Amino acid sequence: MVKKVLKFGGTSVGSIERIQHVANIIRQEKDKGHQIIAIVSAMAGKTNELINLSKKLSKEFDKRELDVLLSSGEQITCALLAGALLKIKIKAKSWLNWQIPILTEGEHANARIINIHLSKIEEFLKHGVAIIPGFQGISKNGDITTIGRGGSDATAVAFAKLFNADSCEIYTDVDGVYSSDPNNIPVAKKIEKISYDEMLELSSLGAKVMQSSAVQTAMMYDIPLEVRSTFTNRKGTRIFNKQNIDYSKSVTGVAYSKDDAKITLIGVEDKPGVAANIFEPLNRAQINVDMVIQNISSDEKLTDVTFTIKRDDLLKTKDILEGNKSINYKKITHNQDVSKVSIVGAGMVSTPGITYRMFRGLADSKINILAISTSEIKLSVIIKQEDTLKAVKKLHSIFDLD
Helix, strand or coil, X not given: CCEEEEEECCCCCCCXXXXXXXXXXXXXXXHCCCEEEEEECCCCCHHHHHHHHHHHHCCCCCHHHHHHHHHHHHHHHHHHHXXXXXXXXXXXXXXXXXXXXXXXXXXXXXXXXXXXXXXXXXXHHCCCEEEEECCEXXXXXXXXXXXCCCHHHHHHHHHHHHCCCCEEEEEECXXXXXXXXXXXXXXXXXXXXXXXHHHHHHHHCCCCCCCHHHHHHHHHHCCCEEEEECCXXXXXXXXXXXXXXXXXXXXXXXXXXCCEEEEEEEXXXXXXXXXXXXHHHHHHCCCCCCCEEECCCCCCCEEEEEEEEEHHHHHHHHHHHHCCCCCCCCEXXXXXXXEEEEEECHHHHHCCCHHHHHHHHHHHCCCCCCEEEEECCEEEEEEEHHHHHHHHXXXXXXXXXX
16 A cells, blocks of 8 residues: 655645645545645745734743644644645544654754554554644643744654655645745746755755655655645656656756855964964854865964854854854954855766856856855855846856746
8 A cells, every 4th residue: 555645834734725725736636545744834824823922922922832732723724724635535633743642852933754553544544534734743841842934844844754655645735846935936847846955955055845854764765755746737847856857967056045144253273272362152052064265374374264153142252252262363254145055066076167167157247256165066155135136147158947
């Protein structure tokens, strides 16, 4: 018997009519004799609505209570979808995180799934559909936790792993993964097949189709994924290991993010241990540092250190640096009007000239590069935010993705 995990995002369940449509998709799968677990997000806009309610009470709303509040969005969807399935004579039942349970660890708003006990629903799955709320779990202390925005993808992949599912299908409002954001790059094309590595890079670099931690888990356990549209019958994008993919192009996609900020420490002592002293307190504060550039010292005494972080962490990072007594520097500068633009492709590693072509294209478009980061299958640059779309369109054309 084929086992499937189907995950439906917020736009897919954004109204009663759409929930009824999702119920019909599930019925078609049940008619084929498949066992189905459905993971659902909150209805589109519901999570933001709940966040705004909390902010009306307090800008520093208690994190534990915020998790309780936000988890209600998925619970509403669970009950409505179960009701829609029962109406069309499909046996279904909603299960909340504590009823299964979905066990998590870590802090509120950023927990991670460590185990799921399927014993309570395994017997039910032989005849019915289990509807599970994404994005949430329960801690060892019995507290409701959430696992970050986009966490329903992680829930779906975790269930697919433990359910030994034959596939995990991510239903959304687009019919697959594109070579760039089709809303801003009309010539972007749908990618039929993509490797876990490439999808992981695109997800972490700003592509919003899937959560990066979900892709990482799928890659670790070789769980086949498919991203597809709730609203069409067209095939989506299949995501699996690179051995199943024929790379005819060196670059698979162009991604961008406008969520970054750049910080420079000017006049830092150029000696062993200084970099560790800069970044250790940032690590303790769980601030993710991305690109790091250290200029070559002209006098072997002072240098400049530049790095990028998420824009939301800018003020916190500045406070930590200014309070760090273990480092000496002349001044701190920062720039939050920047973007990160990246090219991604598993074929890059065996194709010479990729770096030159990217830099030449940006230079021809009179776009200045502020920072650079590379890996085997990724090349990222920091540029002025106002140049973002111009850069993406140029790179999309240069690497024959139009």
